[in-house]
Amino acid sequence: MRRSKPTSSSASSRTKPRPPKVASARQLGELQALMAGAIMRPLAPRNRMQKSSAPVAEAIIKPNDRLTSFERLEIYNRQYWFRILDCFYDDYPGLRAVLGDRKFDRLARAYLARYPSESFSLRNLGRRVEGFLRAEPKWTVPHQRLALDMVRIEWANIVAFDEATKPTIHVDDLLGRHPSKVRLALQPYITLLEVRYPVDDLLIAAKQGDDRLRGEASNAVALQHKRARRISFRGLKPQRLYIAVHRMECSVYYKPLIREQFEILRALQRGATIEKACAVLLKRRGSAAKDWPAQVQHWFKEWTSFGWFCHP
Amino acid sequence: MPANRFNGFTDYGIGIGLRVPHYQHILTRKPVVDWFEIISENFMVDGGRPLEVLDQILEQYRVVQHGVSMYFGSADKLNREHLRRLKNLVKRTKTPWLSDHLCWGSVDGRYTHDLLPMPYTFAAAKVTAQKVREVRDFLEIPIAVENVSSYTEFHVSEMTEWEFLTEVVEQADCGILLDVNNIYVSSKNHNFNPYDYVNNVPHDRVAQIHIAGHSKFKKYILDTHDHPVLDPVWELYARAVKLAGITATLLEWDDRIPSFDEVHHEALKANQFIRQFAHKTASA
Numbered sequence: 332m333r334r335s336k337p338t339s340s341s342a343s344s345r346t347k348p349r350p351p352k353v354a355s356a357r358q359l360g361e362l363q364a365l366m367a368g369a370i371m372r373p374l375a376p377r378n379r380m381q382k383s384s385a386p387v388a389e390a391i392i393k394p395n396d397r398l399t400s401f402e403r404l405e406i407y408n409r410q411y412w413f414r415i416l417d418c419f420y421d422d423y424p425g426l427r428a429v430l431g432d433r434k435f436d437r438l439a440r441a442y443l444a445r446y447p448s449e450s451f452s453l454r455n456l457g458r459r460v461e462g463f464l465r466a467e468p469k470w471t472v473p474h475q476r477l478a479l480d481m482v483r484i485e486w487a488n489i490v491a492f493d494e495a496t497k498p499t500i501h502v503d504d505l506l507g508r509h510p511s512k513v514r515l516a517l518q519p520y521i522t523l524l525e526v527r528y529p530v531d532d533l534l535i536a537a538k539q540g541d542d543r544l545r546g547e548a549s550n551a552v553a554l555q556h557k558r559a560r561r562i563s564f565r566g567l568k569p570q571r572l573y574i575a576v577h578r579m580e581c582s583v584y585y586k587p588l589i590r591e592q593f594e595i596l597r598a599l600q601r602g603a604t605i606e607k608a609c610a611v612l613l614k615r616r617g618s619a620a621k622d623w624p625a626q627v628q629h630w631f632k633e634w635t636s637f638g639w640f641c642h643p
Numbered sequence: 644m645p646a647n648r649f650n651g652f653t654d655y656g657i658g659i660g661l662r663v664p665h666y667q668h669i670l671t672r673k674p675v676v677d678w679f680e681i682i683s684e685n686f687m688v689d690g691g692r693p694l695e696v697l698d699q700i701l702e703q704y705r706v707v708q709h710g711v712s713m714y715f716g717s718a719d720k721l722n723r724e725h726l727r728r729l730k731n732l733v734k735r736t737k738t739p740w741l742s743d744h745l746c747w748g749s750v751d752g753r754y755t756h757d758l759l760p761m762p763y764t765f766a767a768a769k770v771t772a773q774k775v776r777e778v779r780d781f782l783e784i785p786i787a788v789e790n791v792s793s794y795t796e797f798h799v800s801e802m803t804e805w806e807f808l809t810e811v812v813e814q815a816d817c818g819i820l821l822d823v824n825n826i827y828v829s830s831k832n833h834n835f836n837p838y839d840y841v842n843n844v845p846h847d848r849v850a851q852i853h854i855a856g857h858s859k860f861k862k863y864i865l866d867t868h869d870h871p872v873l874d875p876v877w878e879l880y881a882r883a884v885k886l887a888g889i890t891a892t893l894l895e896w897d898d899r900i901p902s903f904d905e906v907h908h909e910a911l912k913a914n915q916f917i918r919q920f921a922h923k924t925a926s927a
Contacts, residue, residue, distance in 0.1 A: 351799065352799060353762045353764040353766055353767050353797075353799045354764065354765075354766045355766050356718055356766065356769075356770045357718075358766065359718045359762070359764075359766060359767050359770055360718030360719075360750070362762060362797075362799070363717065363718055363747055363750050363759075364750050364751070366759070367750040367753070367755060367759075370755055370757070370759075371753070371755065390798075391797055391798060391799075392795045392796070392797065392798070393795075393796040393797065393798055395796070395832075395833065395834065396834070397862040397863065398862050398863065402862075403794055403795040403796075404795060406794040406795075406863070406865075407755075407757060407759065407794065407795070410757055411755050411756075411757055414756055414757065415756065447753045447754070448753065448754040448755075448756060449752055449753060449754065450754065451684060451687075451712040451722060451725045451749075451754060452684050452687065452688075452712075453756055454688070491691075492691050492692065493688035493689065493690060493691035493692070493693055493694075494688075494689055494690055494691065495689030495690040496690045496691075519689070519690075520690065520691065578691060581691060581692040581695050582692075
């Protein structure tokens with residue numbers, strides 16, 4: 332997808348733009364950029380269109396006997412924001428539970444103003460949330476770390492839901508091959524997470540009872556969300572946790588890992604051979620790791636039974 | 644026109660939109676339905692449940708693809724990644740025709756995810772028709788463009804919406820997905836006679852008809868797809884069938900979705916208008 336200059340027409344909105352003509356493809360593009368700038372501009376308080384969009388509305392939109400140009404354009408401005416906010420609410424119930432409704436709404440509007448959709452699919456709307464929160468932690472104070480862990484698992488959830496399954500590698504495929512020669516890739520739908528909070532359990536709790544469904548090609552979008560199920564932080568202490576977010580038979584699962592498992596899988600994901608990936612275990616456990624070959628064998632057997640490995 | 648080159652010479656009957664709340668009912672009860680319309684973008688993914696469900700549906704039912712983000716009318720160039728994914732899906736579903744909207748919605752690679760109305764000018768029609776042709780040539784299947792409901796009109800427009808639709812489909816040599824609910828909604832929002840619209844589109848290009856419900860507000864009507872079809876829309880449907888012939892018809896119900904049986908029952912009401920038309924044709 333191309334990166335591009337902002338479509339916001341803030342400059343043109345200060346002075347009344349000349350009524351555009353559409354007698355060429357270029358002029359069609361200019362009119363569309365002008366209108367999209369107004370439609371994608373953040374809403375004013377009480378979800379009204381910003382008054383600064385009035386000159387654009389008057390320049391391009393005809394009034395009728397019931398609505399002014401401003402009011403007609405405002406329908407689209409509101410629809411745009413209601414639709415993408417609705418999608419963002421659906422995709423991040425955990426973050427919403429962490430922050431509460433008001434903070435979440437402020438964050439959502441700031442994020443979507445900064446990163447409008449650059450994909451034909453709303454599925455990708457939250458692709459930059461993690462980076463946004465890292466760059467601007469002020470939106471999640473005082474729960475920055477928890478919020479960051481939560482959006483990571485929520486994005487991992489989206490990935491696990493519909494990323495590709497490549498042909499799997501079975502244990503038998505590895506027999507007789509030397510570990511120093513074999514590289515395995517993880518399925519594209521798997522995300523390995525190192526987190527400080529049990530966000531897997533927290534997300535499950537946040538989602539319980541959340542049975543809202545998104546419309547398809549309808550304009551029936553309105554900001555009438557149920558209140559977020561707030562997560563109780565009482566007694567919640569940071570601890571290092573490892574999780575593989577994956578998919579089995581079309582359902583998304585959170586598989587807790589121990590540190591050694593996480594490191595082996597991460598090394599494999601980064602392209603290491605099996606031998607190199609497992610070397611971490613020897614390094615960590617040293618002579619205490621007498622039973623490690625049997626243990627590692629058991630892990631690989633389990634992972635292959637899940638279908639986690641594919642050819643790089 | 645029950646079967647024509649714009650719908651792949653098929654003779655589909657009355658279908659409904661495939662929606663998530665009905666998946667379980669459809670897959671377990673296997674109700675008799677002429678065909679399902681899918682929103683292409685929901686299945687343009689690489690794996691997981693969406694494709695698993697789709698494959699199960701395809702084992703039992705005929706499926707037609709309907710898109711919401713091709714944006715034939717955007718001045719932007721076509722998104723090649725979008726087209727590549729769409730073509731993969733077309734191969735999977737074997738859809739006999741593919742529809743998307745006569746609208747725009749993206750600028751400089753940024754998506755509004757809305758179906759924005761076109762300025763009705765000859766230059767805009769030319770740009771739009773060119774893109775329809777490019778999509779058809781790439782996908783190698785017939786394309787039908789759907790009229791959208793709208794809430795604005797442009798100062799620059801040079802013709803009526805139905806003249807613009809005609810201009811586009813004739814330049815592109817493509818089909819029409821005639822949405823009679825959208826015609827009704829726009830007619831109320833823009834003060835025109837909806838029958839002028841239905842009477843004046845090229846009927847031999849109608850590949851499919853959409854019906855749906857809408858919501859009335861104080862100063863305008865919104866195309867919400869969250870109600871049964873209202874009587875004036877059924878009357879418009881009857882007129883469209885009279886002029887275009889018995890055509891593949893689909894009920895859209897996308898919000899506050901009731902049970903599968905309720906949606907299907909609503910869609911099958913179209914049969915009474917089809918029977919009336921068939922009876923009149925036979926006795927003429």
